Each structure stands twice: as C-alpha cells, then as structure tokens.
Amino acid sequence: MVFGRAFPWVASIIITLLLIGYVVAVHLLRVSEVVMPSPLTVRVVNKTVYLPLPGRITNISVEEALLWRRSIREYTDRPLTVVQLSMLLWAAYGVNDVRWGFKTTPSAGATYPLEIYVVIGERGVALNETHYLEAGVYKYDPYTHSLKPVKLGDVRKELQEAALGQEWVGKAPVSIVIAAVFERTTRIYGERGRLRYVPMEVGHAGQNIYLMATALELGTVVVGAFYDDQVSSVISLQPNEVPLYIVPVGVPKTPYRISFSDIARFIESKRG
Numbered sequence: 365m366v367f368g369r370a371f372p373w374v375a376s377i378i379i380t381l382l383l384i385g386y387v388v389a390v391h392l393l394r395v396s397e398v399v400m401p402s403p404l405t406v407r408v409v410n411k412t413v414y415l416p417l418p419g420r421i422t423n424i425s426v427e428e429a430l431l432w433r434r435s436i437r438e439y440t441d442r443p444l445t446v447v448q449l450s451m452l453l454w455a456a457y458g459v460n461d462v463r464w465g466f467k468t469t470p471s472a473g474a475t476y477p478l479e480i481y482v483v484i485g486e487r488g489v490a491l492n493e494t495h496y497l498e499a500g501v502y503k504y505d506p507y508t509h510s511l512k513p514v515k516l517g518d519v520r521k522e523l524q525e526a527a528l529g530q531e532w533v534g535k536a537p538v539s540i541v542i543a544a545v546f547e548r549t550t551r552i553y554g555e556r557g558r559l560r561y562v563p564m565e566v567g568h569a570g571q572n573i574y575l576m577a578t579a580l581e582l583g584t585v586v587v588g589a590f591y592d593d594q595v596s597s598v599i600s601l602q603p604n605e606v607p608l609y610i611v612p613v614g615v616p617k618t619p620y621r622i623s624f625s626d627i628a629r630f631i632e633s634k635r636g
C-alpha cells in the first residue's frame with residue numbers, strides 16, 4: 365500500500381535517472397568520435413616527413429568555423445604541432461576519395477593544377493615537447509600525405525621581402541604557398557582555364573585552409589601581394605609553377621570570436 369502511494373515518485377525518479385543517463389551517454393559518444401591521430405605516427409625517412417594521418421580532431425562545427433573565420437596577422441611565438449600542420453595540408457589539397465584520388469578542393473575536370481609548398485621556420489612545427497621539424501621549404505604530396513624537402517634552412521625573412529615586407533609572412537611559424545601549373549587545366553579548357561578555373565581553385569584551397577585553421581584555433585590570412593619571381597626563387601619552384609597565394613599560419617595573439625546572436629542583431633538592425 366505504502367509502495368502504491370510512493371509509486372509515482374519512484375517512477376519519476378527512475379525516469380529522471382534514465383534521462384540523465386541518456387544525456388551523459390550521448391555526450392560520451394560524441395567525445396569518443398573525436399579521433400586523435402597520434403603525433404607518434406609521424407615518420408621522417410631521408411628527410412621526407414610522413415605526416416600523421418588525417419582524422420577528426422576538433423569539435424568546432426562548420427557553422428562556427430564560418431562564424432569565426434577572420435584574417436589574422438598577429439601570432440604568438442608558439443609553434444604549430446605536426447598534427448595541426450597535417451590537418452591544414454589535408455584541408456588544402458588532401459585526398460578524400462580512394463577510387464580516383466579526388467581531393468578536398470574541387471577541380472575543373474579533376475585536372476588538379478595546384479601544388480602545395482610549406483615554408484617551415486626554425487622551431488616552427490613541434491613534433492613533441494622538445495623536438496621540431498627541420499626548418500626549410502617542403503613540397504606536399506597529397507597521395508602519401510608527406511612532405512618532401514626542397515631546400516633546408518629558415519627562408520621566412522626572404523619570403524617576407526618577396527611579399528612586399530608583410531610582417532606576418534616573416535613571423536608566422538609556417539607559411540603554406542599555393543602554386544599552379546596552369547597547363548594542366550588550359551590543355552583542356554584553354555583561356556577559360558587560365559582566367560577562371562585555376563584562380564577559382566586556389567580560392568577554394570585558401571578557404572579550406574581558413575576554415576581548418578579556425579577549427580584548430582589557429583590564425584591565418586591569404587596573401588596575394590608579392591613579387592612572383594622572388595617567391596619562385598626563394599622557395600625554388602619548378603619553371604612551370606606560378607605562385608598564387610602565400611598563407612601564413614600561427615597561433616593567434618587574439619582569436620576572433622562573435623556569436624550568432626550578434627549576427628542576428630546586426631541583420632535585424634539592417635531590416636529596420
């Protein structure tokens with residue numbers, strides 16, 4: 365009889381506990397989805413750097429990455445981690461298809477005219493607490509997700525001079541340089557490839573870097589103002605490769621943050 369009267373209370377406690385259990389389980393499942401590529405999986409063989417494999421390493425949504433994307437030109441002295449570098453390069457031009465080797469960036473007729481270089485400064489990319497990648501210019505191979513050395517040594521100051529002295533190019537621990545081999549696309553699409561498709565594609569790759577950098581809580585800016593010949597010489601581009609973007613990346617001094625409510629208020633105020 366006593367239990368009969370208490371039954372609604374017992375039932376409501378059980379239901380509450382079940383609900384709490386459900387919420388905790390959903391949260392734990394979300395967290396366990398985050399796959400951390402282990403920094404230990406980096407391998408350096410004859411100065412070729414086999415990067416940690418790409419994986420889901422952030423919980424920032426695409427909406428938040430778009431909301432918080434900003435050009436950031438001031439960085440702390442902290443290095444990037446090799447996992448962050450791996451994710452930035454995969455976002456820029458990594459493989460996301462195992463049948464044809466298609467990439468994270470769309471390409472007219474899958475001609476893939478872009479080549480991705482990385483300028484790494486002294487202590488610019490940390491392998492762990494005490495070890496860093498050797499400073500130098502490296503070329504990214506999307507298929508093996510590796511970096512092949514082009515020349516060793518810190519060339520950031522020379523790259524900054526080639527970029528009309530822009531300080532963020534000299535100070536960022538890493539700059540990604542995107543170059544294009546126009547003939548791969550113009551062979552099929554002629555002038556339209558030169559004027560439209562290749563420039564569009566570098567824009568796609570640049571935006572991918574912006575969004576991945578934002579998700580990794582890094583800061584970046586695309587730089588288009590530079591002397592082509594000087595950049596080509598500083599990073600030893602091939603004669604058929606034209607530099608299109610320098611993309612310095614670092615840990616931001618001040619990350620950019622805004623809320624959707626701020627944006628809603630702004631939009632409402634414009635509506636009147």
Ligand SMILES: Cc1cc2nc3c(=O)[nH]c(=O)nc-3n(C[C@H](O)[C@H](O)[C@H](O)COP(=O)(O)O)c2cc1C
Nearest residue numbers: 433434435436437527530532585586587588589590
């Ligand atoms: C094609 C292009 C070239 C750019 N070149 C430079 C550059 O040389 N130096 C620089 O500091 N920012 C450069 N920017 C970044 C713009 O200044 C920046 O996107 C703009 O001020 C808007 O700011 P936001 O990116 O934070 O929205 C460039 C952007 C684009 C799209």
